[in-house]
Amino acid sequence: MYRYDEIDQRLVDERVAQFRDQTRRFLAGQLSEDDFRSLRLRNGLYIQRYAPMLRVAIPYGLLTSRQLRTLAYIARKWDRGYGHFSTRQNLQFNWPRLEDAPDILAELARVQMHAIQTSGNCVRNITTDHFAGIARDEIVDSFVWCELLRQWSTFHPEFSFLPRKFKIAVNGAEADRAAVFLHDIGLQAVRDTAGEVGFRVIVGGGMGRTPIIGHVMQEFLPWPHLLTYVEAVLRVYNRYGRRDNIHKARIKILVKALTPERFREEVEAEWASLKNGPSTLTEEEVRRVQGQFTRPAYAELRGDDAGYAAHLAAEPAFGAWAKRNVHPHKVPGYAAATLSLKKTGVPPGDATADQMDAVADLADRYSLGELRVSHEQNLILADVRQAGLHALWQEAKALGLATPNTGLLTNIIACPGGDFCSLANAKSIPVAQAIQERFDRLDYLHDIGELDLNISGCMNSCGHHHVGHIGILGVDKNGEEWYQISIGGNQGLTRAGAPAALGKVIGPSFAREQIPDVIEKLIGVYLDQRESEEERFVDVVWRTGIEPFKERVYGGHHQRHERRQRSLATA
Amino acid sequence: MAVIIKGMNVVSDPWQRLELSADGSLPPVPPSGDIIVPLAMWQRLREGLLVRPGRLGVWLDSNEEPAAIAKDLRLFGVVAVNFPKVTDGRGYSIAFLLRERYGWKGELRAFGDIWRDQLFFLAGCGFNSFALREGEDPREALAAFGDFSETYQGSVARPQPLFRRRHLSSPDGMEWS
Numbered sequence: 150m151y152r153y154d155e156i157d158q159r160l161v162d163e164r165v166a167q168f169r170d171q172t173r174r175f176l177a178g179q180l181s182e183d184d185f186r187s188l189r190l191r192n193g194l195y196i197q198r199y200a201p202m203l204r205v206a207i208p209y210g211l212l213t214s215r216q217l218r219t220l221a222y223i224a225r226k227w228d229r230g231y232g233h234f235s236t237r238q239n240l241q242f243n244w245p246r247l248e249d250a251p252d253i254l255a256e257l258a259r260v261q262m263h264a265i266q267t268s269g270n271c272v273r274n275i276t277t278d279h280f281a282g283i284a285r286d287e288i289v290d291s292f293v294w295c296e297l298l299r300q301w302s303t304f305h306p307e308f309s310f311l312p313r314k315f316k317i318a319v320n321g322a323e324a325d326r327a328a329v330f331l332h333d334i335g336l337q338a339v340r341d342t343a344g345e346v347g348f349r350v351i352v353g354g355g356m357g358r359t360p361i362i363g364h365v366m367q368e369f370l371p372w373p374h375l376l377t378y379v380e381a382v383l384r385v386y387n388r389y390g391r392r393d394n395i396h397k398a399r400i401k402i403l404v405k406a407l408t409p410e411r412f413r414e415e416v417e418a419e420w421a422s423l424k425n426g427p428s429t430l431t432e433e434e435v436r437r438v439q440g441q442f443t444r445p446a447y448a449e450l451r452g453d454d455a456g457y458a459a460h461l462a463a464e465p466a467f468g469a470w471a472k473r474n475v476h477p478h479k480v481p482g483y484a485a486a487t488l489s490l491k492k493t494g495v496p497p498g499d500a501t502a503d504q505m506d507a508v509a510d511l512a513d514r515y516s517l518g519e520l521r522v523s524h525e526q527n528l529i530l531a532d533v534r535q536a537g538l539h540a541l542w543q544e545a546k547a548l549g550l551a552t553p554n555t556g557l558l559t560n561i562i563a564c565p566g567g568d569f570c571s572l573a574n575a576k577s578i579p580v581a582q583a584i585q586e587r588f589d590r591l592d593y594l595h596d597i598g599e600l601d602l603n604i605s606g607c608m609n610s611c612g613h614h615h616v617g618h619i620g621i622l623g624v625d626k627n628g629e630e631w632y633q634i635s636i637g638g639n640q641g642l643t644r645a646g647a648p649a650a651l652g653k654v655i656g657p658s659f660a661r662e663q664i665p666d667v668i669e670k671l672i673g674v675y676l677d678q679r680e681s682e683e684e685r686f687v688d689v690v691w692r693t694g695i696e697p698f699k700e701r702v703y704g705g706h707h708q709r710h711e712r713r714q715r716s717l718a719t720a
Numbered sequence: 721m722a723v724i725i726k727g728m729n730v731v732s733d734p735w736q737r738l739e740l741s742a743d744g745s746l747p748p749v750p751p752s753g754d755i756i757v758p759l760a761m762w763q764r765l766r767e768g769l770l771v772r773p774g775r776l777g778v779w780l781d782s783n784e785e786p787a788a789i790a791k792d793l794r795l796f797g798v799v800a801v802n803f804p805k806v807t808d809g810r811g812y813s814i815a816f817l818l819r820e821r822y823g824w825k826g827e828l829r830a831f832g833d834i835w836r837d838q839l840f841f842l843a844g845c846g847f848n849s850f851a852l853r854e855g856e857d858p859r860e861a862l863a864a865f866g867d868f869s870e871t872y873q874g875s876v877a878r879p880q881p882l883f884r885r886r887h888l889s890s891p892d893g894m895e896w897s
Contacts, residue, residue, distance in 0.1 A: 163869060164865060171837065184835070220775075270807065270809075300872040300882075301881075303872055304871060306844055306845050306871070307816055307844075308809070310809025387809060387813045392807075427874050427884060432882075437883070683880070
């Protein structure tokens with residue numbers, strides 16, 4: 150865990166005081182709605198459908214048990230007893246009062262937390278691999294680089310009013326668990342032949358209305374130049390990104406308009422005067438930030454725990470959970486465990502205050518007092534002794550956090566949707582529930598195997614539907630809620646030969662009650678077509694294309710439609 | 721005379737800022753006094769503006785290139801940058817470029833849709849003079865320069881980022897906090 154030093158703390162405290170004064174001036178009528186909007190947004194405060202929504206930053210998804218208890222306390226005292234973990238590893242409160250926001254921020258600051266730049270047209274929370282620091286395929290500990298970027302981006306004077314929001318992701322492992330090709334800037338750690346650390350810099354990826362896979366701007370950027378290069382990218386974006394149309398204002402549109410080659414030249418020209426300047430990182434600074442992170446005090450264990458193996462063999466239910474929710478660890482005898490926030494009947498990513506307190510206790514007792522939030526909206530205890538996994542499972546089960554579905558179809562990733570969000574065209578939570586109810590048979594679910602299902606309530610795609618193996622998008626047709634389905638998306642190179650990909654829409658959209666049937670048909674095609682259990686749903690989509698899926702879902706109607714199209718085309 | 725913030729004091733402003741008319745035509749040149757002219761006016765009336773009595777400044781809109789005045793900077797008594805909307809942040813980069821790339825050391829003024837809540841960032845980018853939008857009390861706004869007591873990044877006035885200053889400020893070059 151990164152521990153604030155005196156300056157980190159002072160800045161967060163000063164931000165609370167500043168926001169308190171801004172809120173006071175707004176409530177006193179000295180700031181207009183518009184004036185206040187530009188100030189509150191960069192502090193994570195939206196005015197939502199029913200109440201303000203406050204988004205709390207969880208930098209790179211890392212939390213201590215103490216911080217989680219504070220979030221629980223806030224949920225009870227100022228909200229309705231729960232919070233929503235988002236796909237950007239943050240936590241959202243859906244029911245605070247504007248008047249209370251300064252007090253909530255002050256409470257957060259007491260445990261080294263804040264809501265700085267969780268919204269607004271500025272550099273947002275830096276996200277990363279939820280297995281950073283423990284992954285067996287680690288290249289670097291990405292937390293350190295995320296923290297360096299967090300400090301660099303916090304209150305950066307030049308980049309406080311960008312054309313649009315700006316999201317940076319860092320991945321420090323072989324497998325891409327941070328979706329670096331789908332961010333404004335993606336940074337993939339790499340080592341050169343001499344073992345020196347650098348970053349592959351990917352710019353202009355993103356989802357939303359215009360999904361685009363990012364472009365590699367640098368294959369190997371030596372780490373000392375990380376901040377100056379990112380600064381050059383942002384300066385080009387700040388100066389030339391479109392500001393006339395909110396839907397065309399992200400950096401991906403600028404990169405596309407200029408062409409990636411021209412954009413790279415612009416950045417290089419800008420970088421020429423920033424490179425080797427004062428923002429060039431030094432070894433001392435990297436070491437200093439590294440030193441501000443507490444390292445888990447691992448026991449020296451011989452290797453895999455015999456008792457754990459025995460429990461696995463004896464109890465199929467435990468085995469099923471371990472198969473999905475326990476992940477390998479680089480330290481012998483340890484494992485990471487996912488606590489699922491995807492129980493059927495509960496909005497994906499929601500956790501009650503009681504659950505937060507209980508998870509904080511579990512983190513203290515089983516995982517050295519820390520936990521992570523994954524972009525799949527689950528909580529992860531990253532440092533569990535294998536010997537403790539069985540007891541942890543039993544406790545998690547009692548808390549409703551042991552649904553053994555990580556990586557499976559019912560581990561649905563979803564935004565809060567039309568139930569809460571004023572931007573949404575359609576609800577996402579009831580759709581998730583209907584699917585979870587349809588696929589509630591565990592052996593069937595395991596048979597279907599790995600499948601990412603993502604739901605977004607609108608084109609802003611907070612549920613990352615473009616990169617779901619199955620993606621569901623809420624659309625509005627004459628005031629009615631409809632859902633468009635795409636297949637074949639992939640969030641990133643999580644296994645060899647399977648790079649980031651955008652899903653393809655299979656055809657006209659569906660009414661909400663049709664969705665479970667449609668999903669079942671898609672799964673049916675997959676089960677018929679797969680050549681082995683190793684071949685996942687998305688692999689089949691890539692091998693066969695979307696036609697067989699289309700055919701099954703739209704059936705005769707689809708064929709008639711195709712025939713008509715063809716005859717029209719030849720006519 | 722209007723009041724502005726300059727060098728963290730509230731002072732009256734001797735400059736008169738001219739604007740193009742709605743159809744893009746140039747405004748008449750006042751016979752005397754200190755004037756800040758739009759870029760297009762400078763480019764078209766250059767010689768005439770230089771020989772007239774009174775000091776001369778130029779202002780850039782947020783979509784204009786600071787490179788366009790880079791070679792002429794020594795001729796100006798003030799350079800000003802417009803913020804047509806508070807959310808239009810291009811002026812922050814323009815200020816950085818004028819200061820760091822083109823070496824402008826004189827008065828750099830921000831004007832337009834800005835008020836106390838932007839002052840800290842504006843100052844970090846090198847502005848040292850501020851004409852707040854109408855209705856703002858510049859005296860009250862002065863407190864905003866103290867909103868934060870430290871910055872992670874370097875600024876125009878203090879180019880070293882915090883991480884370099886940390887190492888400098890301890891005798892053995894190691895961090896102190």
